[in-house]
Every structure is written in structure tokens, then in C-alpha cells.
Amino acid sequence: MSDHRRSIPVGPSRPDGAGRPDRGADGSDTLYARVGGTAWFSGLVDRFYGRVPAEPALAPMYPDDLTEAKRHLALFLGQYFGGPAAYNAERGHPRLRMRHAPFVIGPAERDAWLRLMTAAVQGGGLAAADENEVLGYFATAASMLMNAGPTDGAGTGRMPGPAL
Ligand code: HEM
Numbered sequence: 001m002s003d004h005r006r007s008i009p010v011g012p013s014r015p016d017g018a019g020r021p022d023r024g025a026d027g028s029d030t031l032y033a034r035v036g037g038t039a040w041f042s043g044l045v046d047r048f049y050g051r052v053p054a055e056p057a058l059a060p061m062y063p064d065d066l067t068e069a070k071r072h073l074a075l076f077l078g079q080y081f082g083g084p085a086a087y088n089a090e091r092g093h094p095r096l097r098m099r100h101a102p103f104v105i106g107p108a109e110r111d112a113w114l115r116l117m118t119a120a121v122q123g124g125g126l127a128a129a130d131e132n133e134v135l136g137y138f139a140t141a142a143s144m145l146m147n148a149g150p151t152d153g154a155g156t157g158r159m160p161g162p163a164l
Contacts, residue, residue: 030082031130037083040124041074047120048073057112060155061103081134096145104157106148112155114142 035041049066053059062069075087076094087094103109117138121131151157 031133032078032081032083034130035081035124035126038074038078041078041081041083042070044077044120044124045070045074047123048117051116051119055112055116055155057108057153057155058116061109061158080137096141097147100145101147102158104148104151105146106151106157107146108151108153109148109155110142110146112153114138117142 032041049062049070052062052066072087072091075090079085079087105113118135121134121138124131126134148157
């Protein structure tokens with residue numbers, strides 16, 4: 001590893017979805033494997049997106065048809081937690097800050113997103129250590145994706161510029 005790479009923070013708390021050097025290359029002993037693979041992540045995003053339409057701070061940001069949003073998030077999370085690199089294969093490098101740039105994400109939006117995701121995770125029946133790892137990751141990542149100060153919490157803000 002070059003000095004340049006060493007200077008980049010990596011590890012379980014790295015929220016941008018890049019490599020997880022703490023995981024075995026053969027996929028063993030990953031959180032992905034422990035929770036049962038893709039099916040657990042699909043269930044998680046179903047529980048999360050099931051609550052989005054009723055959350056005023058978030059609903060206006062999302063398309064009516066959540067099918068693709070669900071799939072992309074499940075692929076991303078499975079990959080992040082040690083599963084196959086299926087998200088990168090389909091979508092390229094995650095670049096989550098860039099992909100969220102069109103949306104105005106202030107503290108109210110972050111808090112709403114995290115509240116829904118926390119409930120979704122807690123509904124997943126994980127062992128305590130795994131649940132804590134997943135919750136810790138989401139708390140860090142959600143704060144990293146904030147790109148605005150306080151908003152009116154109506155979830156209608158969009159940055160000017162091209163769509164995703
Ligand atoms: C902080 C509050 C957040 C808000 C308000 C938010 C909002 C959104 C919205 C509106 C989309 C586009 C959905 C679509 O049009 O299909 C999206 C996509 C996505 N979000 Fe978030 N998000 C947040 C946090 C996060 C976090 C913490 C993660 C990961 C840990 C994440 C991962 C993703 C992924 C992977 C996509 C799909 C990107 C793609 O197109 O490939 N988001 N998000």
C-alpha cells in the first residue's frame with residue numbers, strides 16, 4: 001500500500017462505501033455472511049422504504065416508484081458489509097456524497113432518515129454486536145451526507161443543477 005493510500009481513512013466507519021480492508025477476501029466472517037446475505041438487506045430496505053412515503057421530511061425527495069431505489073440501496077449495503085461487489089458492477093463507484101448532492105439534506109432530513117433506518121435495523125433480528133455495527137455505520141454515514149444547514153423540514157429542497 002502506498003503512503004498516499006495509507007493517509008486515507010479506511011475501515012468499518014468509512015461511510016463512502018469504498019473497500020473494507022478488515023474483511024476476508026473470500027467473504028468469510030463478514031457481517032453480510034452472518035446476517036444471511038442479500039435477503040437480510042432486501043428486508044431492511046423494504047422496512048425502511050415502507051416508511052418513507054409517510055415521512056414528510058423525506059417523501060417529496062423520492063420517486064413514487066421506489067423499486068430501483070430499494071434495489072440500489074440493498075446492493076450497496078450488501079457490498080459495503082462484505083458481500084459481492086454487485087453495486088459497483090451495476091452503478092460504478094458509490095460516490096455517495098455526489099449522488100446525494102441534488103437533495104437538500106440538513107439536520108431534519110438526516111434525523112428523519114436515521115430514525116426510519118434505525119427502526120428498520122432494529123426490526124431485523126440481528127445479534128447485538130452486528131446490530132450495533134450497522135447502526136453505528138448509518139449514524140456516521142447519514143451525518144457525512146448532510147450538505148445543508150437547517151431547513152423547514154418539508155423535504156422539498158432540491159439543489160439547482162442536473163438530475164442524478
Ligand atoms: C442523510 C439522509 C439521507 C437522505 C435524505 C437520502 C436520500 C436519498 C435519495 C432521495 C435518493 C435517491 C432515490 C432515487 O431517486 O432512487 C438516495 C439514494 C441512495 N442513497 Fe440515500 N439518503 C440519505 C442517507 C443515505 C445513507 C446514510 C446511505 C448509505 C449508508 C445512503 C445510500 C443511498 C444509496 C446507495 C442510494 C442509491 C444511489 C444510486 O443511485 O445508485 N443514503 N438517497
